[in-house]
Amino acid sequence: MIQRVLTSVLTSPALRDVRRGTQRAVRRIKRADRIVHFFCQIDDPYGPAALHYLSRLAERHALTIALRLVPAPDAAAAPEAAKLAAYSRRDAARVEQALGLGGGLVAGEPTTGQVARAQRLAAAAVARDDAATTLARITRALFSGGDVLDELAANLGETDAEAALAEGAAERAKLGHYLGSTTAFEGEFYWGVDRLHYLEARLAAEDESDAPMICPVLDPGPYPAAPPVVATPPRLDCYLSFRSPYSLVAAERIGALAAAYGATLNLKFVLPMVMRGLPVPRAKRMYITLDTKREAARHGIAFGTIHDPVGEGVERGLAVLHHVMPSGKGLDFAISFLRGAFADGIDMTTDAGLVKVAARAGVTPDQVRAALADESWRAVAEANRADMFALGLWGVPSFQVDDRPGWWGQDRLWMIEDDLRAATGLPAIDRRMA
Numbered sequence: 009m010i011q012r013v014l015t016s017v018l019t020s021p022a023l024r025d026v027r028r029g030t031q032r033a034v035r036r037i038k039r040a041d042r043i044v045h046f047f048c049q050i051d052d053p054y055g056p057a058a059l060h061y062l063s064r065l066a067e068r069h070a071l072t073i074a075l076r077l078v079p080a081p082d083a084a085a086a087p088e089a090a091k092l093a094a095y096s097r098r099d100a101a102r103v104e105q106a107l108g109l110g111g112g113l114v115a116g117e118p119t120t121g122q123v124a125r126a127q128r129l130a131a132a133a134v135a136r137d138d139a140a141t142t143l144a145r146i147t148r149a150l151f152s153g154g155d156v157l158d159e160l161a162a163n164l165g166e167t168d169a170e171a172a173l174a175e176g177a178a179e180r181a182k183l184g185h186y187l188g189s190t191t192a193f194e195g196e197f198y199w200g201v202d203r204l205h206y207l208e209a210r211l212a213a214e215d216e217s218d219a220p221m222i223c224p225v226l227d228p229g230p231y232p233a234a235p236p237v238v239a240t241p242p243r244l245d246c247y248l249s250f251r252s253p254y255s256l257v258a259a260e261r262i263g264a265l266a267a268a269y270g271a272t273l274n275l276k277f278v279l280p281m282v283m284r285g286l287p288v289p290r291a292k293r294m295y296i297t298l299d300t301k302r303e304a305a306r307h308g309i310a311f312g313t314i315h316d317p318v319g320e321g322v323e324r325g326l327a328v329l330h331h332v333m334p335s336g337k338g339l340d341f342a343i344s345f346l347r348g349a350f351a352d353g354i355d356m357t358t359d360a361g362l363v364k365v366a367a368r369a370g371v372t373p374d375q376v377r378a379a380l381a382d383e384s385w386r387a388v389a390e391a392n393r394a395d396m397f398a399l400g401l402w403g404v405p406s407f408q409v410d411d412r413p414g415w416w417g418q419d420r421l422w423m424i425e426d427d428l429r430a431a432t433g434l435p436a437i438d439r440r441m442a
Contacts, residue, residue: 012313012353019301019312024196031194032214041072042193044207047180048143049078049188050130051093051123053100053151056144057109057201058189061223063140065204068222069211075134075143076176077127077169078188085186087286088402093117095400095416097151102423103201107224108440118150122157124169126150129160131169186291197295202226202419206302226439228265228425235270236432244271244424245414247396247406248342250322250329251280253300253311256346258405258418260309263339265421269428271409275338276392277326277385278404282318284393300350303418310351317349321356324380325349328362330388331379332371340369 017023035042046062048055066073086092094117104110118126126146133142142164149156183192191198191207198207205223212219244266248255266273282288297314304311317325325345332341348354348365355361359376366376396406399414408414409427426436 011315015297015314015353016312019297021305027195028210035194042070042211043072043074045074045076045179045183045192046140047076047078047176047185047188047190047192048130048134049080050126050143050147051080051118051150052188053097053147054103054189054200055147057100057104057107058191058204059140059144060109061201061204062191064222065208065211068219069215069217071211073140075139076179077130077134077172078176078180079173080188081186084287084289085292087281091397091400091402098413099415099420103226106226106422106426106439107201116151122150125157125161125166127169127173128166129157129164131167131172132164134172181291184291185295186289196298199299203299224439226419226422228422231264231268232434235268236434238270238432242269242271242428242431243274243410244428245274245276245395245408247276247278247392247401247404249278249280249404250325250342250345250349251282251316251318252404253296253350254303254418255405256311256343256350257300257303257307257309258421259339259343259346261307261418261421262405262407265425265428269425269432271428271431273339275329275333275342276395277329277342277389278393278396279326279389280318280322281403283322310347312351313353314350315353315355317345317356319357321349324362325356326389327382327385328366328371328376328379330385331375331382332369337369337371341366341371344368 044062044066046059048059062073065071080086080089083089097117126149129146130143133139133146136142146157146160149160180186180190183197185192185197187199189200191204193207193210196207196210198204201224205221205225208221208223211217244262246258246262248259262273265271301311315321329338329341329345332338344365345356348361349356354365356365363373363376366373396402396404396414399406399408401414401416403416405418406414406416407420407424409424409431412427412431415423422439429436
């Protein structure tokens, strides 16, 4: 009961609005500028796109950008650092391509020496009037190869970055975050370019502005009027876990996406990170919870009254999911379980709780009992984890269309749609902002 009440309060729009109002009132009393902090990890390829749109927001809404250099997140926040770095390069390049930002990002991995040099260049540039643009240029140069860093060094010079990185990391931790390419504004965080539209909406409301949006909202759609007719329907694999709030947002939407393109949807469940021995620090859990709330709300999905199913609750749920998937009830049960855990606050360690969410998916108590007596789901979960890692991915929700590269995150369903369109011979959607 305490957990359900606390999470309901924590994720409530009322509490969010009180916090925003308090921060705004303090700023106005002090007659202070509106300051946004941008945590620039110079070897994070998501930075240039975020800085591009943040700079435009700053101009429209009279923001002061405080740029802080930060190192990569620590091992507790990013336990699969090598996979994250490799994935980020190709993911960020795809985002930039979709937004028509000119690219310059490539899949090559910079050396440790190149990263250190880029950090020294950034330390020399961070106080410049054109710092945001210059930092974006340094990151692009780092990933472009060639002698671009030499050219920048000739103009900027180099400064020891150790102190700046330590100060940035300390400020990031103080404010309660852990990633690079994140914007912080008066108690809330906006990662990369993907979440800046929430900051823009907040600023527009405060300024009573109805100007056209600057920041992109990347979503799938519009869907075709009828599924494409193809000889072989595309295969859409969806990796999910039952402790992942983002898996709820994905599960609620993935069925419609698959149906729109006539895809065969395969659910590939895995154990949560923490149950695979990977840490999830408090700052990460807090950000994910609050970020899921706004993403769920935007898509009309209930979220926020939580009873964490980690451990026995997850295991019981996966046993039932594995048991009912052959009968075609897998997605319905997954949605019902995730809603139960993250929107209804149902305790999945009890028979009453599990039977309740099963019944909503058309699964009988007898089927639940039979599932709980069968341990074969464990081997399947491990095989799915191995498949996911083979794609260069490690977190959920993740997706793959046929044998194309896999993508990570419920906010990458637009990429999955692009892959489905390619698989069915439909033209690509132009997602560039005007």
